[in-house]
Amino acid sequence: MSRKIITIGEIMMRLSTPGNERFFQANSFNSVFGGAEANVAVSLAQWDVDAYHMTVFPDHDLGKAALRYLKQVGVKTDWVFFGPGRLGLYFLENGAMQRPSKIIYDRLDSAFSQFEGKNLEWDRIFEGVDCFHWSGITPALSQKAAEMLLEALKSAKRNGVLVTGDINYRRNLWQYGKSPLEIMPELIRHTHVIVAGLTDFENCMDIRASDYEEACLQAKKDFPLIKYITTTERNSISASHNQLEGWLWTGKELLRSKNYDMTDIVDRIGGGDAYMAGLIYGLLHLTDQDAVEFATAASVLKHSIPGDANLVSKDEVMALMKGENVGRLLR
Amino acid sequence: MSRKIITIGEIMMRLSTPGNERFFQANSFNSVFGGAEANVAVSLAQWDVDAYHMTVFPDHDLGKAALRYLKQVGVKTDWVFFGPGRLGLYFLENGAMQRPSKIIYDRLDSAFSQFEGKNLEWDRIFEGVDCFHWSGITPALSQKAAEMLLEALKSAKRNGVLVTGDINYRRNLWQYGKSPLEIMPELIRHTHVIVAGLTDFENCMDIRASDYEEACLQAKKDFPLIKYITTTERNSISASHNQLEGWLWTGKELLRSKNYDMTDIVDRIGGGDAYMAGLIYGLLHLTDQDAVEFATAASVLKHSIPGDANLVSKDEVMALMKGENVGRLLR
Amino acid sequence: MSRKIITIGEIMMRLSTPGNERFFQANSFNSVFGGAEANVAVSLAQWDVDAYHMTVFPDHDLGKAALRYLKQVGVKTDWVFFGPGRLGLYFLENGAMQRPSKIIYDRLDSAFSQFEGKNLEWDRIFEGVDCFHWSGITPALSQKAAEMLLEALKSAKRNGVLVTGDINYRRNLWQYGKSPLEIMPELIRHTHVIVAGLTDFENCMDIRASDYEEACLQAKKDFPLIKYITTTERNSISASHNQLEGWLWTGKELLRSKNYDMTDIVDRIGGGDAYMAGLIYGLLHLTDQDAVEFATAASVLKHSIPGDANLVSKDEVMALMKGENVGRLLR
Amino acid sequence: MSRKIITIGEIMMRLSTPGNERFFQANSFNSVFGGAEANVAVSLAQWDVDAYHMTVFPDHDLGKAALRYLKQVGVKTDWVFFGPGRLGLYFLENGAMQRPSKIIYDRLDSAFSQFEGKNLEWDRIFEGVDCFHWSGITPALSQKAAEMLLEALKSAKRNGVLVTGDINYRRNLWQYGKSPLEIMPELIRHTHVIVAGLTDFENCMDIRASDYEEACLQAKKDFPLIKYITTTERNSISASHNQLEGWLWTGKELLRSKNYDMTDIVDRIGGGDAYMAGLIYGLLHLTDQDAVEFATAASVLKHSIPGDANLVSKDEVMALMKGENVGRLLR
Amino acid sequence: MSRKIITIGEIMMRLSTPGNERFFQANSFNSVFGGAEANVAVSLAQWDVDAYHMTVFPDHDLGKAALRYLKQVGVKTDWVFFGPGRLGLYFLENGAMQRPSKIIYDRLDSAFSQFEGKNLEWDRIFEGVDCFHWSGITPALSQKAAEMLLEALKSAKRNGVLVTGDINYRRNLWQYGKSPLEIMPELIRHTHVIVAGLTDFENCMDIRASDYEEACLQAKKDFPLIKYITTTERNSISASHNQLEGWLWTGKELLRSKNYDMTDIVDRIGGGDAYMAGLIYGLLHLTDQDAVEFATAASVLKHSIPGDANLVSKDEVMALMKGENVGRLLR
């Protein structure tokens, strides 16, 4: 039977300049929809998982277009709501060579961040759910969003759901008057698997460490529910040439995936979300080592797909894990 | 010597679906910049007029791209400022046949509407200016914008500048707690030439009339500075087939332009702004009858130009006024 | 409660030349999915109807893309199957002015036409269904398809479902050795509402008449289950200028809709399917006269939408029925 | 057996702005090849005629691309030469509505106009040729081109070839020091069929007349070889709406074709060349009245085809002559 | 004098997703024509060789478009026929990075595979021909195609033509009831030069060997007519990074070309066909070592050209052979 997974978070319209044009060269923008948590759901929906996403859209044609996108890629939309507020946007200028990519966020006052989620029947939402995924972007958006997320986490606990959280600290968010350290620790306390790098540890968990394993050990002490901690090591040689490796701390040891050389990257947005989806899939279906391999291979493939989401099949991820068909022509 | 004209107002990025695609069919959006008052300045800049536009952009690459647009089309940007806030946006779905066009505005909290314009040296800005143009959109955006506009109008008066105002009542704006009737009358009191239809008269000047000339007479009574009142009569047969006629009330009589049959309309956004620009040009350079003819011909040509602004030369408008070269092939 | 409707039929990928290019000028083709019956389901899915479509796709990425399309536009895909055979295609060259449009069909050996539908549990499929729609294309494709359709119709009868059928005679199909008159009459005998023009009456029902009402009376005699007969009268002035009127024979009288002048047509493919969907919606929710008005207005709007399907809302159709907002700009 | 026809003339690359963009809005240009006389050859090559075109290209990749174009559309290229000089260009801004189209020619110093054609074996070129077509553009380009054309016309006479000439007076050409009246009369003296309007009569044949038939009678007197004179009457209502009628003076009477209402014109460039090709085809294969009908129908269809050339089949022209399939959908 | 070469085989329309889009992301497909053997003819036609291609198209506008393509690129089309059946198609999803490219073939029942070639006057076709090229795809399509090919080979022998064959074993073809080993050996017996890798040897010639030279020696024994055996060694590092080397077994020794590092590959389809064309050219005009160098350089350049065919000049191949101008800017 398929696993049932739910994610929660804001979905934005991404407007990116065509080709390698700069913002002030562009006369048109390509549009796709994306959001850190929804990207995870979309990935999982490609892999025979029942993936639900909870979010809120403004009640106009672009909000409805976002809903149609979720349906098209196979995400269940039972918990998509419409409410007052804007559709969050972000503008993307694709980097090239040594020139970095640039994002201009325009997500203030989004329908999701303004949503009155108080009366949601979370226990009904979590019925039969195997895994719940959240990210540190949601509590950074607004007080309301942070509170809604905490309600969800409590219900997840009540319902025995595995909880994964991508700490994902972003300095530019957190503008509603709270600091991450006031909000994040309680959320993390309800979470079994976290994605965190050293910056995340410091800003959201108040853990300073010079070494990743040391940080993990401290996290385990401070947040006893945590079972796994994971991250990706990315080496940016140029905008289109990166190297990527997944790390998974299992409480006992730090497992590392193969290191991938990624040249001619098509679209790096969502690479972390693809990794997260791969890890969730792996933790539910594979050994720990295979989980981190699956997650990293999934993330690598994401870099070859235009758009935010990782539209690849399970078989394609598996083949890359095994080193099969790499870059070939399948007739 | 060239006339010097200044306009004031918000500039938005317009994101329109390609061809006749609906919002939820689009995978890209064409982008141009536009705003009711800036469109007037752009028109005039094509006609050997020194056209300045005062506005405020956010200090990021898209704000700078908007500035570059103004420069490209020949508008003087001495009074363009950068400040906190968003870049206003609007999404456009082009109608076709009987299907109407749709606009989704996303202009809340724009840099222009949040601008602290209190300390602007308006008397320096109006030095040597022949004509100042404003529209009813600015006071509808925010208290700050309304106040800044009033300051500007007072300075215009002190400097003996001809003032034109496009009443342009839009129900969806005016969300900051004031009603048009609390704000608009004082602004109109500083204005010599207004664009107004019967709805504008009612909502912004508290004048109810069943007949256009009757409304004009009443307006002249209530707002003695007014010298000209003008409007366009548009008959929408389909999204691409309209008929257009300009009306100019001179205090004595209601002049009417030729009536144009516009088939295969390319882009009707900005048609009214092109008319306004034509009228300003006409009032400064031509007889009253020729002014309304020039304005209407300019507006017709705008409908053939993609984008918000009327990128046509004075000679092209003149030729259409005279019925020359209509739809021909100029080798 | 929403009405539940099911349609059955082949879905093809349509590959059309860009703009007005001829087949031998094209270096790319725009692709959408469509099929006479699926187009009906898609229309209805926009109008708060539970619309299901039964079809068969080949089990490859393009078949899956077709499935995603149905999901995106809100059609329920519980009864979409995968099986051996091709994805049907058709190539479209858009006409212009006096030059006709051209279609090259390439649908031989499609997965749908080769589907072994014998063991389908039709009674389960028709559970709770209000209306079942089929077209004369299905029985024209293959013996198997004709037989499957007859099974479906028998089950529909058992389940008390309203049946609508678009006779849709196409000379180029019917290549598997049977003539329409051997197959169609039995299918029509299970049908309450038919779309038919004089050619359809002659070729599929063996009814020759010089007058539409006369044909209807004869049809009612020969096929007593028939309650409504409908058609559209289209006058083709040019590829982009047609006039359209809907006719609905109610058993008592021939109702006619408003006659629409359609200039600057965007895409006429699927105009008939949009009419059919409108009629189904109308017969289930409106008076007979309003049904034919709704159907015709829906069809007119379809002509403004790129692609096969009528992606318009109920409110938009209603507005056109009432003559509101025609070709205007909705801010 | 197929008729053999040869045309002579310069071929340019046409660079046109996309959609309805103005020259200063364009960031790309669509490119096709075209030239008044080559367009005639291309038309004829679609109709089972052996069509040769004699011209000269610069010996670089764009010159070779032009050659490939001729081959692709079925023109015989035995008499295409490569030589020093530029590839002629012209830039096209598509008009819309009342706004005229604009052409910027950039054809100075083309390889064709600089060609040393003295030693061409014209008698070999004209072997077995049924019809030779030239236009007034060639002698307007350069002294060399005018002289080469006269050589060709003398050889055509020697070989008993039917000669057609499109007078096509263009004020902007003729910059090499000769006036049309010094050059054209001798060329026309070798010609049996001419396309000429009143301006052409005046500037190239020194015939002033207020009435077309009167002009024709005078032309017949002055140029006794002339058997047919023809022209099209075009009424430009807008850039996309014209009316067209063909006239053919047979020496005895002035035959007129049906008058066509052309709305939603796709591309009017080459409409006259398509008419000429149709007339040549008609004079070789049809009655006089059918010839002018065929020519006009061909020209109408050209207006629906993007590019300079009339890529339609004989059957398509015939169908329009008979009023069949007009603007329909051919499945 | 130019060499005369003839190839035979099916030509398909290739429909590829734009950029790096996946099949289910695409809303349009780029179209080109291609086929293994025709690609060889097209390559050769760029190099002052008289290249003919024999094939069959369906008699509709897309079939005619394919014919126009051959003419455009300079292939002689005297032996192109029109007949019943489909236009073969294939859909291509371009890979990127580690993600492989995917092809969906849709070539069943093509006009070529159904062609009744029995009465072709092969001796007339082979008159004056220097080289005849076939591939293992043709006999894999249908019994008719295999038989026609054998007739051709017999005639080639009678006419003393050099025969080259690309074994090109594809498991997915061969669906008409025969196995390769029933058909291929007799065809190979008529062939002087074959392209074969170890898989081809095994499946089509029943030769199993662990080493390439060993396989060649055995092939020479079993098929005494064979003079040369050739193959390319391709190392796929990623979809856009391959390494390529040509091997030519001359009966005496195995010659190897330079090994090329190919980064940023534009289009790898047709790389093998470009190699084959290069080898044919080389064997007719160069030393053996230069032949394999020319072939490999040609193949490398193909990878930089969008589409199936190698549109490069002889000089460009020669320059790469000599290491000149590599990746520079030629002004």
Add this chain to the structure above:
Amino acid sequence: MSRKIITIGEIMMRLSTPGNERFFQANSFNSVFGGAEANVAVSLAQWDVDAYHMTVFPDHDLGKAALRYLKQVGVKTDWVFFGPGRLGLYFLENGAMQRPSKIIYDRLDSAFSQFEGKNLEWDRIFEGVDCFHWSGITPALSQKAAEMLLEALKSAKRNGVLVTGDINYRRNLWQYGKSPLEIMPELIRHTHVIVAGLTDFENCMDIRASDYEEACLQAKKDFPLIKYITTTERNSISASHNQLEGWLWTGKELLRSKNYDMTDIVDRIGGGDAYMAGLIYGLLHLTDQDAVEFATAASVLKHSIPGDANLVSKDEVMALMKGENVGRLLR
């Protein structure tokens, strides 16, 4: 206070094939404006420098479009003139992999090269100017251009302006009857900073040397005004993979910048001009070593920008100099 810089030179429209298409595959061309010296002005205008460009355009819409381009990118256009002659063009085919890029120039008889610049008030133009930049292309175009440039250089001297010159020897130019050695030395004698490689030394300064420093020393002897000599060392591995290093000879020593590995180059045209602009900026604001680092980093970034000009900010160049943000994602 901003530095004031003036450049002089021809601006062409560049028409480049889309993607990696060859000239004879292209059906459209992307258009931008560029010219060696104007590219320098554009670069500098992005960096808070008052950059003026002196040039001449034809007085038609494309000439005006070129003027608008300069305004858009912030170049001051006070010294742009309109005059008779063509708009220079160049066609660009983008190379890929080992295949070189190709340029076809079409700049003969441009308005700039025909400009009668005799009466220009150079002393007014150079008022307050800090730096004047010219290139060896201008004197290569025409006698008039060479003479105008000499006038300018004399005035620059009178006004104490720093003069920089890009020797830029191009064999294909220099077609008006003078050789470089007749013209260039006098121009170089007025110049303080030159860009020159060994070929330039030989052809324009009559200096033959096997070693760069040796050439510099000799140049200093022959042209005593010279203070700096500079060049870039480019290693072309493929069309999209180059290595770049800047060299600056200060009279005392040869400074070298970091060596950059440039993979996935977007557009290499204008790389040298970007370097020159960087060097001018550096010499005016930075130390010698930082100047060559800034110049090289600027040039590297140019390779990531589509079009001729280096549209990057000072901060972006500085960041690359410091190795910050290389190829990352800036949120």
